[in-house]
Amino acid sequence: MKVAGEQLSVSREGRRLLADVSLHVRSGELVGLIGPNGSGKSTLLKSIYRALEPDAGRVTLDDRPLDRMSAREAAQKMAVVGQESSTEFEFSVAEIVQMGRHPHQRFFGGDQQGERALLRQALVRVGLDGWEDRSFLTLSGGEKQRVLIARCLVQQAQFLVLDEPTNHLDIRYQLQLMDLIGELGLTTLTALHDLNLAAAYCDRIYVIADGRIALSGTPAEVLTPEVLLDVFGVQAEVSTHPQTGRLRIDFFSNWQRAGERAERA
Numbered sequence: 001m002k003v004a005g006e007q008l009s010v011s012r013e014g015r016r017l018l019a020d021v022s023l024h025v026r027s028g029e030l031v032g033l034i035g036p037n038g039s040g041k042s043t044l045l046k047s048i049y050r051a052l053e054p055d056a057g058r059v060t061l062d063d064r065p066l067d068r069m070s071a072r073e074a075a076q077k078m079a080v081v082g083q084e085s086s087t088e089f090e091f092s093v094a095e096i097v098q099m100g101r102h103p104h105q106r107f108f109g110g111d112q113q114g115e116r117a118l119l120r121q122a123l124v125r126v127g128l129d130g131w132e133d134r135s136f137l138t139l140s141g142g143e144k145q146r147v148l149i150a151r152c153l154v155q156q157a158q159f160l161v162l163d164e165p166t167n168h169l170d171i172r173y174q175l176q177l178m179d180l181i182g183e184l185g186l187t188t189l190t191a192l193h194d195l196n197l198a199a200a201y202c203d204r205i206y207v208i209a210d211g212r213i214a215l216s217g218t219p220a221e222v223l224t225p226e227v228l229l230d231v232f233g234v235q236a237e238v239s240t241h242p243q244t245g246r247l248r249i250d251f252f253s254n255w256q257r258a259g260e261r262a263e264r265a
């Protein structure tokens with residue numbers, strides 16, 4: 001499934017949060033969205049997954065406008081893990097994951113055994129096999145995040161939208177989750193703060209700053225020291241890891257620069 005956002009604009013309380021943003025994700029592509037805090041990443045993702053109505057522009061899935069689809073049809077095509085996915089209600093892990101099946105279920109009947117198998121497979125994939133009866137509210141941030149990913153898996157949508165999916169995850173699960181997303185081979189758009197993860201996993205990256213797309217391209221095209229200084233205001237060195245061949249970004253903090261200055265003096 002290919003996805004496009006065309007000239008999306010959002011204003012709230014007299015402020016332009018998104019200005020004429022266009023982006024596209026080709027079928028099976030993993031596209032990253034990076035940018036500083038408050039640059040508009042969540043606003044853009046919310047306008048794509050219909051949590052927020054843009055003032056102008058449209059979103060299409062396989063060239064069909066999303067706003068002409070029913071909520072059920074949209075949910076069959078698009079699965080979302082947003083940033084604020086908390087619930088105050090007492091649901092079990094199994095109940096939360098099974099919510100991903102709602103767009104596919106009819107009122108009566110259904111293949112109960114098949115549904116249970118899907119639930120189990122999804123929990124195995126996120127490392128939570130046997131956690132069905134645990135209360136969602138009692139889970140750690142990282143465990144909750146993995147449950148929400150499992151909910152996406154059972155939804156069997158072709159397009160995944162993820163807002164900071166590695167938030168709360170320890171390094172092992174960050175890598176495991178990004179590997180899993182890559183293996184799924186779905187059309188994926190994800191906001192990421194960790195630029196090394198973006199470099200390692202994304203086919204292409206959009207950089208957003210002040211509600212506008214500053215540039216887009218492959219990780220090597222986008223993640224240059226000049227762009228990182230310009231957009232994030234940090235000095236960085238970008239190299240290629242000798243073993244993995246992946247881009248590696250090292251950041252220099254103020255104390256390192258101060259140390260270098262002292263050495264030179």
Ligand SMILES: Nc1ncnc2c1ncn2[C@@H]1O[C@H](COP(=O)(O)OP(=O)(O)OP(=O)(O)O)[C@@H](O)[C@H]1O
Nearest residue numbers: 012013015017035036037038039040041042043044
């Ligand atoms: N409903 C709203 N009304 C007014 N301002 C809003 C609203 N929603 C978001 N904003 C503002 O829009 C800007 C973009 O917010 P957004 O959450 O999209 O940024 P972000 O890039 O996802 O940030 P972060 O990296 O911190 O998660 C912020 O300055 C935010 O305060």
